[in-house]
Structure formats: structure tokens, C-alpha cells
Amino acid sequence: MLKDKIINLFKDAIKKALDAGELGQLTEVPNEIDLDKCKNPDHGDRAISIAMKLARDAKMAPIKIAEAIVKYLDYKSIGSVTVVPPGFINIIFDWNCLEGSLVEIHREKENFGYFDKTKKEKNKILVEYVSANPTGNLHLGHGRQAALGSALASLLDWAGYDVFSEFYINDAGVQIEKLSASAKAAIQIQEGVIPESEYPEEAYPLESMLDVLKPEVYSEKLQAELDSDSNLKTKVDYKTLDAELAGKIAKDLFIDLQTKVLGDMEVRFDNWFSEKENLHQEKDNKVTEICKILEDNGNLYDQDSALWFKAKHYGDERDRVIQKSQGVYTYLAADIAYHKNKFDRGFDKLINIWGGDHHGQEPGIRGAIKAINYDPDLLELIFIQMVSLQKDGVEVKMSKRKGDIVNVDELLEEVGNDALRFFLIDSQANNRMVFDLELAKKQDKDNPVYYIQYAHARAASILRNLSSAKINIETKEEEAPELSEAELQDLEKTIFTKPNEILQAFSGESVDEDSLQTIRTLILELIEFPNVIEDAAEIRAPYKVSVYLKNLASLFHQFYNENRIIGVSEELMKARLSIALASKTVIANALRLLGISAPEKM
């Protein structure tokens, strides 16, 4: 990568300047040197501000440091540099250098930006996200977690991590009991056994139960259950319906529904981790085991006939109940067991994506991890704040209250996956966001998804048109295509591997300065892609990729408008084509990373 090359050149220069004793009291080469973008293109392509940062330690004026560094800098292979007060070192790349980077994009194609996994140590990451209870459909909040979580998993994968994604199914405990009561009542209402007025108050919304518990579905499942259970051919008796069975059916239906909705969002997990099956087994119960470990460590105590974990000792604001007085374990107990299980599977890093309203649980789980002698620093929590929906200009707050839920599948149907994912990814996780329904539905330039996809489609259409025959408007005769199929196939070999020829075409033509600057800016942005991935992965921020894409698309449209490709000299055509195709490659890669389609035609 060009960036690494430049940083290394600067490190070498600083080392030489140090050895020559020209950097004052500075004693060592800095570990980190940032390569900054220039806000003003007149300043150059990239800037280094290390001289200002070293000024304090060196006890020298920044500009003197910059001059000393440049004196030893071998910049010939990248271009030219200038030193500007108060101490910026500005870099202007020469064409060959930019061209070399373009060739790299063409060479790597769909792998451009994808980092080698063998180069990273300690790179096994588990990303757990969504983890909705199997007691209802997925609402917009889950949708944001799904979009961001899957985009993050993908981003980390691109950045060279070995990513494993997981959905924790919370299929044990009180919410399942509540689901059972809800499901039983919902079925009995539909069978006329009880009136709707008798639907329990402390139950999940009836409407959401009715969504999955349809007569033809539950009757078949109940009958199947009955048949497998006995040899008697009896009919289902809805009056004596077993709540647990009704709950199990509802749970399975909700898991199926969630799986389908997530699949429609291009969200797939490596593992669906069932709490019930993995932690609450009859034999070798992991939750009781965790309590025993905590007890042996002296981290538990009895009070009011409940078992308490000494969370306060580990930094929480108070102690937490782990087993209620009636003997039931709390959510925390299972969660500790789950985290122990994750650690025991040998990941180097655990990332949990939680709803922002769960942030109060962080000290508790961290404390517990410490209490069972695992390293809480390996656990990273990402909190995703609420999404509110804007409809007809009015903001409707999302909450779990009855009737106020907007489900992901409805949104998917309304705006499509590309727009849904993009909008949900395109903002920082720990900021609340507003989902503008009308904007997401728009299929025009106002909608950033279409704007980006359109850039890709435009690039694709150039390629298509190059190799297809044209009809002359005046003579109505068919003319030969610009490139034959064979030439098109050969494109990469013929125009993309000769670094000294591609961009020189521009200097031979009467290309105006603005157009050249557009091209420079576009190429610089294209080769920025791997850096964007690295930076975004580092701070776990997929939205950086979407922000990058919007900017890149804008630069491409600008380029497209200023530079015709078909109908110019062959030299110029190839030079421009190489840029258009590199753009197509990078846009496609970035969209793929985000789980959004890159259409060839729109």
C-alpha cells in the first residue's frame, strides 16, 4: 500500500536525521505517523504533520524539524514534497505513483481492500449480535443491530480478522413462561375456547402472537406433536391445551420468522446459540456450575433468601441477584455462563452488540468475568442507540410498548434491503438515529443508496457499450463496437499492466486543469479504500465505509460528467477506462462489504 510506503519513507528519514543529530533533543523515531488528507487541494495530495508533533520533545521549531526530515527523505519514488509553515510537509504524488496504485486495484479486483488473514496475530473474534428474544418479531431496533452487526462482522473479516458471528437465543427462563401463557391464550381465543377479553394482561401483544400462530399452522404442529407422543389417534383438545407445548410452538415459529427476516436482510450467523440447550442441560448444567465457581471464589452471599453476586466489589454500583428467592436464576447468571463458554472456545476478542438500554448491565458482566478469573478486557461492548422512525415528517419514537413497534419485515417490504441496510449502517452506533421512511423509499438522487448504486451502474454500462455494436443515427447503419469481445477480454492485460503509459495519455491531450484535479482526487480516494477499512475496523465503525462510499460516488459522477470514454482517442479512452473500472471495482467491493447489491444496470 502506498500509505505504508510513505510512512516508512518518513521513518527512515527521521532515523537518518536523528543519526545526523539534526532533530534537537529527540531520541527516537515515533511509532505512529499519520498521513492526512489535505482539505485544500492547493496544498497537495497528502500531508504529514509529524514535525509539529515532535516539536515539544525535540525542543525545536516545527518548521526546522520538517526541513531536517525532508533533507533525508527519499521522496523521488512518490513525487515531490514541500515544507509549509508552521511545519506541514505536503506531498504531491506524480502520475507514475498514482498509476502504480491504480494497477494494484486492477490486479486485485474483488480482493482489493481485503486484508490477508495470516498477517494478523490474535485475530479470532466472536461477534454476538441481535440476540432478540424468541418471543416476537424483530423491530426496527433489532434491524439496526442486525445491519450494523453484520456489517461490522464483514468489516472485520475484510480487515484481516477471523470472524465468527453468533446469535444468542434466550430460550429459557421467565420470558418463555410468559410466551407460553401468551401462546396458549392466543390459540384458545382463535379456537373459541376463551373470549378475547380473557387474554392475559401480562402477556406479549396479542397481535404479534396472531402473526405467527395461525390456525392452519398451530393445528398441524399440535397434531404432529400429539401423534408422535402416543399411538392413539386423538384430536387436539384446545380446552386442555398444554401451555408449555404452545410456548414451544410459538418459540420455534418466532425463531423461524426471525431467521427469515434476518436472511432477507443478508444477515447470517455462523451459530445460533441456544441458552436452553447449551447452558441449562439437565446434566452438567452450566448455570449451576457458574454459581458454584462464584461461590467457591467467595463472590456470592445469601440475603433475603436470594443469592447475590458481589458486583460492587468489581466496580458495579451495587450487588446483583443471581438466583432469586424462589430458586430461579436471573438473566445475569446465564449470561455469565454464556460468556465463560465464549472464552473457553478460545477467541482472542469478544464483541457484543447490545441495545443502548442495556448499558447498565456492563459493569455486572465485566465484574463477573473478572470474578471467574477471565480477562474482562477481551470483552468489547458496543451499544446501539434507538432508532426513531420519521413518517410524513413526523417523528414516532420507537418503544416496546404495545402497538408502537415497527417490524423489520414491514420495512423490508416497503423500502427494500439495500436502502434499509444502508440507512441503518450509515450513522454512528452510539448516536440515536432517525430513519426517514420517505427518503429510503425514494428511487432517485435524493436517496444515497441509489446515488451510489447508480455510480456503479454507470461504470458498468460504459463497459457494456464499448463492446456492443452501435447504430448510426443518421445513416441507420450498424457500426463496429469500440472494442471487440476479444479486446474486452484482454483489457486488463493490455491496458492495466503498463504503469508508465496509462496516465501519461492525459498529458498528451488538451485536458484542462480542473479535469485533471478531479481525476487526481478520484484516484486518491480509490486507493484510500484499504485505509478506510483498516481505520473503520479499528474503531468498529461500519458507517465509515458508507460515508466513504457516498464521497467516492460523488467523485465518480463528477469524473463521469467531465470525461467521455467512448468516442475519444484510443489512448485517452484506455486511460479513462482504467479509472472508471477501478472505480467500479472499489464501489462494488465496498457495497459487498456492507451487504448491499451493486447493480450492473438500473
Next chain:
RNA sequence: GCGCCCGUAGCUCAGCUGGAUAGAGCAACUGCCUUCUAAGCAGUGGGUCAAUGGUUCGAAUCCAUUCGGGCGUGCCA
């Protein structure tokens, strides 16, 4: 009350591990289609970076305090 998060253009947001003149998109207004997709481009207007103080060569960015908003503060999950 305490804890966490947020506050940048009318709206939605970038920029925040300190760097050069604070940027996009939408909305408003003005140009550009006989030429590769106008789902586009070019241009104009729009700011007390919530406020105050501090740190320093330099602060939207870091620190403190204040104000405003959200969430949390259960033997719920």
C-alpha cells in the same frame, strides 16, 4: 439524585486518537440532456461547532463546570 450516551447549517449527519479557510446530502434558488444512464453535473445562499472557563504554537476535537435531550438506575430481560 447518581451512572452512561448525545448536542455541529432549517432538517439528517460527517469531521472528534488536537492541525491549514468547519464539510456533505436534503430543503430554497440558478444554469447544463441531438454525445457512454439527467437515478447525474456545475453554481448561489445558509454556522455563537449548546454555554463558560482551562490545557498549548494551535481546540468542533482534550479537561472541568453548566445548560438541554435520551437511556439506565428491579429478586425484569
